[in-house]
Amino acid sequence: MSDLYRLVYASKNLLQGSEAEMSAAVRQILDASQRNNRAVGVTGALMFNTGAFAQVLEGPRRGVEATFERIQRDPRHGDVTVLQCGPTESRSFATWSMAFVGQSARGQARFSSLAAESGFDLSRLDGDQVFAMLHGLVMEEEGLPAAEAAAPAKPARDASGLDVVQVRAAIAQLRPEAAPPAGAPAKPVAGREPAATGRSVAPQDAAEAALCVLKAALASERQRTSALRAEIDNLQVALAAAEGRLDGLGAERDLWAGRARLLAEAMVREAEAVRPAGAREDDSPGAAAGILAA
Numbered sequence: 371m372s373d374l375y376r377l378v379y380a381s382k383n384l385l386q387g388s389e390a391e392m393s394a395a396v397r398q399i400l401d402a403s404q405r406n407n408r409a410v411g412v413t414g415a416l417m418f419n420t421g422a423f424a425q426v427l428e429g430p431r432r433g434v435e436a437t438f439e440r441i442q443r444d445p446r447h448g449d450v451t452v453l454q455c456g457p458t459e460s461r462s463f464a465t466w467s468m469a470f471v472g473q474s475a476r477g478q479a480r481f482s483s484l485a486a487e488s489g490f491d492l493s494r495l496d497g498d499q500v501f502a503m504l505h506g507l508v509m510e511e512e513g514l515p516a517a518e519a520a521a522p523a524k525p526a527r528d529a530s531g532l533d534v535v536q537v538r539a540a541i542a543q544l545r546p547e548a549a550p551p552a553g554a555p556a557k558p559v560a561g562r563e564p565a566a567t568g569r570s571v572a573p574q575d576a577a578e579a580a581l582c583v584l585k586a587a588l589a590s591e592r593q594r595t596s597a598l599r600a601e602i603d604n605l606q607v608a609l610a611a612a613e614g615r616l617d618g619l620g621a622e623r624d625l626w627a628g629r630a631r632l633l634a635e636a637m638v639r640e641a642e643a644v645r646p647a648g649a650r651e652d653d654s655p656g657a658a659a660g661i662l663a664a
Contacts, residue, residue, distance in 0.1 A: 375431045375582060376458040377438055378497040381423045382448035392420075395446065396470075403437075403468040412437050413461055415469040415504040419481055422492065423447060424500050428461045431582065442589055449597065452586035454497030462505050471507035480507070 385392045396418060407413065410433030414426045425441075427434045442450050463469060471477060480503050488494035 373430050374458050374461065375429065375434045376454065376456065376462075376501075377427045377434050377452065377582075377586070378454040378501050379425055379427075379438070379441070379450055379452050380492045380495050380500065381441070381450040382492070383418055383420060383422050384446050384448045399446070400468055400470050406440070407433075407437065407467040410436060413463045413466055413468070415463050415466060415471055415508050417471050417477065417481060417504055417507070419478055421490075422481075422485065424481065424495075424504065426463065426501055426504050428458065428463055431457075435582070435585065438586075438589070449492055449594075450589070451492040451495070452589065453495055453500055455582045455586045462501075463508065466508065469508045471504060471511055474511070477507050477511075 385395050387395070400416065403416065407429075410429065412427055412429035412433045414428055416423065416425045418424070427437055429437075441447055484495060484499055484503060488496075
């Protein structure tokens with residue numbers, strides 16, 4: 371049974387600073403990746419531009435999962451989206467603990483073209499195309515002939531970015547009744563092509579692939595949930611600030627209204643003080659009655 375897995379993902383590049391600072395941060399990421407990946411037998415390739423990262427991880431399932439969990443916790447990555455995950459027959463980046471590609475103008479143009487085709491939506495990037503791009507760039511930058519990347523066809527993705535067909539098939543593989551009887555060929559997962567070698571996938575391989583798909587789907591949904599919670603928190607803070615401003619405006623309005631009343635009363639008193647005494651007597655009720663009698 372092959373324990374070799376491949377995971378392709380993309381994420382938003384949250385690095386900030388000058389070009390030199392970003393280059394230094396990427397070099398730090400590469401150094402840490404190469405050191406950690408060698409310890410768990412993971413190989414792959416990394417590419418980035420000012421907007422996104424794209425990476426392929428290959429190796430033992432546990433090593434790939436541990437590496438991917440660490441990437442999801444890295445604050446330099448945002449909206450981490452799994453594009454492809456499953457068992458593979460062989461490594462395509464066997465000699466690179468983490469190759470760094472795409473620094474050339476041609477490589478950046480390829481990445482930008484893929485991003486434009488997806489509408490700059492990471493969840494709509496095609497995992498096979500990202501894998502083929504990274505593999506081709508590694509071969510090109512190493513001066514080796516580019517080999518054809520044999521990746522299995524995948525069903526169309528749901529608009530949410532979650533491969534619903536693959537997840538449902540994976541869940542079915544985990545059910546006891548889904549296991550084939552002894553000696554019977556394993557039932558293929560819906561939407562997947564048979565392996566190029568012609569041998570059927572063992573039930574345990576299918577179950578492990580299903581678990582990998584489910585974990586990747588849950589990780590993607592967890593990332594989206596965290597982003598929504600952060601947005602809700604920001605809206606609540608903005609609402610509280612707006613309410614505070616309204617309360618302040620109301621208090622200021624009441625203050626100026628009180629000052630206006632005091633000013634009006636003072637003006638009335640001053641007007642009374644400057645009026646002649648005879649005018650005030652003429653305004654008395656007795657004077658008014660005498661005028662009427664006359």
